Each structure stands twice: as C-alpha cells, then as structure tokens.
Amino acid sequence: MSIQKLSSVLATTYENFPKGRFITLVVLRTTHSETIFRTEGSGEPVCSEFVQAGLEGENQKTIVQRLVMTKRKQVAPERRYGREHLRAHELLYTNSKDGSLCSLNTNSPCEMCVDCFLYGFAAGGGGAQKSRIWTEDAFSILPASDVVGDRTINAIYENGTMRDEKGNASTALNTSEYIKPGVHFLDVVTLKDVTADELRYVIGNILFTSRYGAVSSRVGRMENQILGVFGSITELPSSLELVQATYDVLDKPLEHPLNSKQLITASKQVIANWQNKRGVSVHLSEAELFNLIADVETYWSEAERDSFLKRLSQSYEPFRQVVSEKKKAKGKGKNNSVEVES
Numbered sequence: 001m002s003i004q005k006l007s008s009v010l011a012t013t014y015e016n017f018p019k020g021r022f023i024t025l026v027v028l029r030t031t032h033s034e035t036i037f038r039t040e041g042s043g044e045p046v047c048s049e050f051v052q053a054g055l056e057g058e059n060q061k062t063i064v065q066r067l068v069m070t071k072r073k074q075v076a077p078e079r080r081y082g083r084e085h086l087r088a089h090e091l092l093y094t095n096s097k098d099g100s101l102c103s104l105n106t107n108s109p110c111e112m113c114v115d116c117f118l119y120g121f122a123a124g125g126g127g128a129q130k131s132r133i134w135t136e137d138a139f140s141i142l143p144a145s146d147v148v149g150d151r152t153i154n155a156i157y158e159n160g161t162m163r164d165e166k167g168n169a170s171t172a173l174n175t176s177e178y179i180k181p182g183v184h185f186l187d188v189v190t191l192k193d194v195t196a197d198e199l200r201y202v203i204g205n206i207l208f209t210s211r212y213g214a215v216s217s218r219v220g221r222m223e224n225q226i227l228g229v230f231g232s233i234t235e236l237p238s239s240l241e242l243v244q245a246t247y248d249v250l251d252k253p254l255e256h257p258l259n260s261k262q263l264i265t266a267s268k269q270v271i272a273n274w275q276n277k278r279g280v281s282v283h284l285s286e287a288e289l290f291n292l293i294a295d296v297e298t299y300w301s302e303a304e305r306d307s308f309l310k311r312l313s314q315s316y317e318p319f320r321q322v323v324s325e326k327k328k329a330k331g332k333g334k335n336n337s338v339e340v341e342s
C-alpha cells in the first residue's frame with residue numbers, strides 16, 4: 001500500500017486552490033525504434049541545446065550538444081492515451097458553447113472531464129484551469145552527434161520502383177534526421193496537489209504510452225520507466241541537473257548505445273541524494289515503488305478500469321456544478337467576478 005506512504009503530499013479531494021503538495025516522478029524514456037520529434041514534413045532539424053556536460057570538475061567545463069524532447073512532445077501523446085480511455089468509457093463531456101465533444105488543440109475543452117481538470121485548459125470564453133502536471137524538457141545523456149542519424153528517403157512509386165509507368169525517375173529525394181533506437185532521456189515530472197486516483201491516472205498515462213513524435217504509427221516506439229517517486233513541498237532538481245549529475249557518475253568514455261542497467265544504477269545513485277534536498281518528506285523505496293506501479297496496473301486493468309475512471313470522473317462533480325452556476329449568474333449580468341490569471 002505504497003500510495004498511502006504519499007498521503008502527506010496527496011490531496012484527499014480535488015480543490016480549486018493549491019496547497020503546496022508536490023509529487024515528483026523521475027522518468028527514464030528510452031527509444032526502441034527510430035524516432036522523429038518534429039512536425040511531419042516541416043524539415044526542422046531535431047531539437048537540441050548546448051549545455052554543460054556535467055556538474056563536477058572537467059565535466060562542468062565541457063560543453064555538449066544534447067537532444068531535447070520538448071514538454072509538448074511528452075505530454076500530448078500521454079494526454080491522448082488517457083483521453084482514448086475516457087472516450088471509451090464515455091467520460092468526455094460536451095462543450096456547452098458549441099455542443100462539440102471535448103477535444104485537444106481546439107477551442108472547445110469541455111471543462112468537465114478528468115483530462116480538463118488535471119492537465120488544464122484555457123477556454124476562449126474566460127474559463128481556465130491551470131495544469132497540475134508540470135513537465136519540462138527532457139535531455140539525452142549522450143551528445144546529439146552520437147545519437148542522431150540521417151536517412152535519405154526517396155519516394156517510391158506504386159509499382160515499387162523509382163520510375164513511374166512512363167519511365168520517369170522519381171525526383172522526390174529527402175534527407176531526414178532521426179533519433180536512433182536505444183537513446184535515453186531523463187525526465188522530471190512534477191504533479192501538484194493531486195489525489196491518489198489522479199496520481200494513478202497520470203502514472204498510467206506515462207507508463208502505457210508507447211509512441212511519441214512525428215509519423216508515430218511507423219516510428220517513435222518508446223518505453224517509459226519510473227525510477228523514483230518523491231513527495232515534497234517544493235520542486236526538486238530539474239531534468240537537466242539530473243542528466244548532468246548522472247553523466248558525472250557514469251564511467252567514461254561513453255558510447256552509443258549506453259547500457260540501460262548501468263544508466264539506471266547511476267541515475268538511482270544520483271536521486272538517492274535528493275532525500276536530503278530541502279522540502280523532501282517522502283522517497284519511495286524500491287519495494288514501495290514496485291508496489292505503487294502494481295497498484296496503478298491493477299486500477300488500469302480490464303477488470304477495474306471502468307469503475308476506476310468513473311470514480312475519478314465522479315470526484316469532480318461538485319466542482320462542475322459550481323462552474324455552471326457561476327455561468328448562469330454571469331448570464332444574468334449579476335455577480336460578475338473579475339478573474340485574474342497570472
């Protein structure tokens with residue numbers, strides 16, 4: 001029952017006002033196929049940044065170019081995963097303005113479903129919910145030059161050759177950068193003021209999402225593992241600091257592909273020190289982490305999923321009513337409150 005160990009940093013129920021409870025998930029993301037993080041066909045290069053290789057000694061003077069998996073590239077597929085199940089269990093709501101079903105990246109969030117309450121929304125009509133899932137850019141351990149490949153793509157005609165029926169050669173040649181299989185990204189995900197069921201929902205979305213990036217039906221297979229879970233009253237070190245500290249610990253020289261086990265051992269060694277960081281009150285042990293994942297898998301299982309998702313959805317019911325009453329009041333032109341968003 002490891003989720004109970006986190007009770008001091010879990011909310012007992014959803015509340016409109018934050019109370020400074022942070023849960024940090026340390027996530028290792030490993031590519032299992034060629035992966036492309038860019039908008040399809042846009043021709044942008046793979047996203048990368050120049051950063052210090054490590055935090056200690058010579059490593060802090062060495063500058064490397066690391067690959068970046070941006071926030072959006074992480075959270076969008078994970079939200080979509082959860083929403084597939086909300087849709088399957090009929091837990092997405094209809095938007096009151098135009099009657100359309102809640103959908104991402106449009107101007108019509110329903111403001112009532114689990115996804116809207118947890119990941120936030122900004123509706124054109126003034127309603128807004130801050131996301132309580134804070135992600136940040138994840139960085140590769142190895143430099144971009146070691147883990148990015150180039151592939152020339154030529155358009156093949158339907159007859160399976162490079163020439164069409166009239167014998168004209170295909171001119172559609174393109175080179176495309178891709179991230180190699182076996183590349184590791186370390187990532188820190190912060191959950192703010194979530195309940196036990198919300199935590200189970202978010203961890204499920206992270207663990208069960210397996211495709212990321214562009215052209216995701218053909219490439220982009222990725223595996224996520226949770227290496228550590230912390231409870232605290234503040235944010236813990238960033239993804240970049242985690243990557244740099246892990247780099248310091250690893251035996252050099254480093255080459256692609258990195259041994260996953262060695263990397264996991266090094267990362268766990270780094271995060272073990274976070275117990276002494278300011279504000280940390282809970283660090284799940286290996287056994288407790290294992291139990292937490294087992295708990296999440298139980299609630300997401302075929303037998304439990306329907307009642308789990310419905311119970312989570314039901315937990316927002318009192319807040320849905322408040323919203324609709326407020327809107328009615330606004331409609332009558334009375335009690336208009338000014339909403340300030342920072």
Ligand SMILES: [Zn+2]
Nearest residue numbers: 102110113116
């Ligand atoms: Zn919604």
